[in-house]
Amino acid sequence: xxxxxxxxxRFDALILGGGIAGLEAxxxxxxxxxxxxxxxxxxxxxxxxxxxxxVFPTLDCSSCITTPKMAAAAHHPNITLFTYCELGSLQRRxxxxxxxxxxxxxxxxxxxxxxxxxxxYQCPVxxxxxxxxxxxxxxxxxxxFSNAIPPKALIDPEDCILCGRCxxxxxxxxxxYFQAPEDFTLTAATAVIATGFxxxxxxxxxxxxxxxxxxxxxxxxxxxxLAPHGPYNRVLRPYDGMEPDNIxxxxxAGSRDQSLGVPYCSRVCCMYAIKQAMLLSGSxxxxxxxxxxxxxxxxxKGYEQFFQNSQAMGVSFVxxxxxxxxxxxxxxxxxxxxxxxxxxxxxxxxxxxxxxSLGLLPGWTPQGRCALSTGTDHFIQTVKPxxxxxxxxxxxxxxxxxxxxxxxxxxxxxxxxxxxxxASRYLAAR
Ligand SMILES: Cc1cc2nc3c(=O)[nH]c(=O)nc-3n(C[C@H](O)[C@H](O)[C@H](O)COP(=O)(O)OP(=O)(O)OC[C@H]3O[C@@H](n4cnc5c(N)ncnc54)[C@H](O)[C@@H]3O)c2cc1C
Ligand code: SF4
Ligand code: SF4
Numbered sequence: 001x002x003x004x005x006x007x008x009x010r011f012d013a014l015i016l017g018g019g020i021a022g023l024e025a026x027x028x029x030x031x032x033x034x035x036x037x038x039x040x041x042x043x044x045x046x047x048x049x050x051x052x053x054x055v056f057p058t059l060d061c062s063s064c065i066t067t068p069k070m071a072a073a074a075h076h077p078n079i080t081l082f083t084y085c086e087l088g089s090l091q092r093r094x095x096x097x098x099x100x101x102x103x104x105x106x107x108x109x110x111x112x113x114x115x116x117x118x119x120x121y122q123c124p125v126x127x128x129x130x131x132x133x134x135x136x137x138x139x140x141x142x143x144x145f146s147n148a149i150p151p152k153a154l155i156d157p158e159d160c161i162l163c164g165r166c167x168x169x170x171x172x173x174x175x176x177y178f179q180a181p182e183d184f185t186l187t188a189a190t191a192v193i194a195t196g197f198x199x200x201x202x203x204x205x206x207x208x209x210x211x212x213x214x215x216x217x218x219x220x221x222x223x224x225x226l227a228p229h230g231p232y233n234r235v236l237r238p239y240d241g242m243e244p245d246n247i248x249x250x251x252x253a254g255s256r257d258q259s260l261g262v263p264y265c266s267r268v269c270c271m272y273a274i275k276q277a278m279l280l281s282g283s284x285x286x287x288x289x290x291x292x293x294x295x296x297x298x299x300x301k302g303y304e305q306f307f308q309n310s311q312a313m314g315v316s317f318v319x320x321x322x323x324x325x326x327x328x329x330x331x332x333x334x335x336x337x338x339x340x341x342x343x344x345x346x347x348x349x350x351x352x353x354x355x356x357s358l359g360l361l362p363g364w365t366p367q368g369r370c371a372l373s374t375g376t377d378h379f380i381q382t383v384k385p386x387x388x389x390x391x392x393x394x395x396x397x398x399x400x401x402x403x404x405x406x407x408x409x410x411x412x413x414x415x416x417x418x419x420x421x422x423a424s425r426y427l428a429a430r
Contacts, residue, residue, distance in 0.1 A: 011037040011080070013423055014099055014188035016087060017363070019047020021401025021412040021419075022194030023069045028420030030078035034427060037186055038073065039082045039101060044148035046070050047196055051131065051145075053226035055409060056275040057306040061228065063147060070149045082186075083150060090191065090370040090397075095430070097396060099186045105179035106154035108141070112174035115143060115151035119166035119175065127159040129231075133221035135238055136231035141166045141175070146229055189430060190396045190423040193372070193380055194416065195364035197402040200254030200262060208253060208325045208356060214239040215331050216354045219249075219272055226279050235283050237353045239331040244287060244352035247280060248335055249273040250322045251293040254359030262359045264377050267406040269357035270297045274307055276355065277315040290316045290351070292337055300410065320347070325354060360406040372397060379405045390419035398422045 015026045018040035026036045038045065049055070050070065052062035073079050088100035108119075123139035131138070131145045140159035143151055153174070155166070167175040199220060202211035209216055215237050217225075225235045237244045251273060255266040270293065277289045296317065298307040311317065320337040323346075328334045333354045339347050362379045366372040373381040373393050380399045384391050390398040400419035401412035 009037075009184060009186045011035045011186065011188045012190065012427055013037070014039065014090075014097060014186060014191040015194060016090070016099075016191060017047070017194035017196055017401075017403065018042075018045030018073070018081070018083070019194060019196045019401060019412075020049045020066065020069065020409055021196065021403070021416040022047070022192070023073045024413050024416035025192045025194060025400050025420045025423070026073055026079055027069070027076065028417055029423060030073075030076045032424050033078065034424065036076075036079045037082060037188065038079060039085050039087060039099070039186070041084070041086055042144070043084045043106065043152075043154050044144045044150070045073065045081060045083060046147075046149065048220075049409060050147070051220070051223065051227075053223045053228070053230075054275065054279060056271045057300065057302045059275070059278075063228070067147050070147075074149045081150070084154065087369060088183075090366075092371075092395060096187050096189065097191050099188070099191075101184055101186055103182040103184065105181055106152070107157065107160075107175065107177055107179050108153045108155065109174045109176055109179075110150060110152045112172040113152040114172055114174075115153070116171065117143060117153070118169045118171065119153055122165040122169045124163060124165065125159050125161055127156065131224075132231040133217070133224040135221070135224065190398070190426050192390075192416075192419045192423055193364075193366075193392070193397065193399045193403050194401050194419075195362070195403045197360040197363045197406065199358040200260060200361055202356070202358070204260050205253060205356070207323060208250070209327075213325055213327050213333060213354075215333055215352065216325055216356065219269070219276065219355055219357050222276050222355045223272075226276060226283070235280060237331065242331070242352065243284065245284075246288045246351050247277075247284075247290070247353045247355065248333075248349070248351040249277060249289075249291040249355045249357060250325075250335070251291060251357045252359075253322075253356035255357075256294070257359070260359070262361070264406070265297060266360040267297070267299075268360070268408050271300070271303055271306070271408065273355070273357050274298070274310045274315070278310050278313060281313050281315060288316070289314075290318055290349070292318050292320055292322050292335065294319070294321060300408065360402065363403060370394070375405075377405065379403065388422065390415060390422050396423075396426050
């Protein structure tokens, strides 16, 4: 079935979420000759991983290793992609799982669009590009990012001024300002929930300026500054374009914090901060880099060595709880912390750029849409967490990756393989 076509809507398996966990589960099932639908809410598959710079602990280029998986899923004869689709409900009806889905309007016909970008070049409107952490601009009509799959344009109706230039230039008449949402139903025997995570909102953290202090950025924004196709092609601080000399990371900036309702450890923040610090010391060799932490949790294979390597490279680790961030002079940020090192007491340090290691929250919540249960942490509940960690309380529905709780890429891949195995056993037993 061609990409974007919605011909036969009955599949063996539905995969909700096209991040690395969803792609891995889909490929595992499709390789066993099951027909698979991937339903993704964004305009491209790839999840968070396609937006990262390099990945711990190997420092592989993230988009270089994600793109082949995305392409393999898009070209697999047994996989159909449904991107830019919202799940209304997922319910068990007798032997089937029935998903009510809405195709959101792209205002571009995906079957006609050839991804030539002529429309982008002509569009006069510039808007902040969320894919680049808001540090660069995109047009009102745009292809989400350079290796997006499908490589098709869409219009953001909030930004569009309906000037008509894109429709006029488009060589295939793909632009359609009158496209409306389309509802359809998709039936599958089994499903894997792989809806991943979102980061804790900056606005929740009043002590850290709620996103209003210049040069306090999130770790996902730092991923973009470090990425090969980032907004500036080098690391500059957003406030004034200065090359930062003195960068700080604040750990547990949204995790292990009862007041935010996030009492758990987000598991990946220590490692991604260490990774970013190492990448920064490569791109800015003269910069001082400090990580303020409570504990360093380097639990995975090769992770402790990775942590030790960063210390050998000169990254400073300061044990202390950061109480407040305040704006300093000339775009500096003042970090007020309670030291648990030998110096002790309340200390204040000045940095050019501060990166917040925000916590991980569920990417999707089933309440009101599906009878799946969630745990006290609001991630999807698994009913046999030790012996069958991908089993949910809805018959034939499995969970993989960060949808079940904060998780790194290695664990997400492993879990996706396990969920696909459970799903294929379920299909074989029918
Ligand atoms: C700053 C940062 C740096 C990181 N660096 C590393 C690293 O170097 N190494 C490492 O191992 N891990 C790293 N991680 C963790 C890594 O991002 C996760 O392990 C990985 O993304 C989990 O994959 P996933 O597919 O489960 O979730 P995601 O990547 O979140 O993908 C979920 C997908 O589901 C889609 N979705 C959500 N809800 C719906 C819905 N209702 N319907 C349809 N689709 C939906 C989303 O749009 C998304 O495409 C980092 C995390 C952060 C925040
Ligand atoms: S909408 Fe038209 S102009 Fe824009 S990328 Fe697609 S084919 Fe090219
Ligand atoms: S109609 Fe909208 S999307 Fe198209 S060129 Fe004009 S502003 Fe851009």
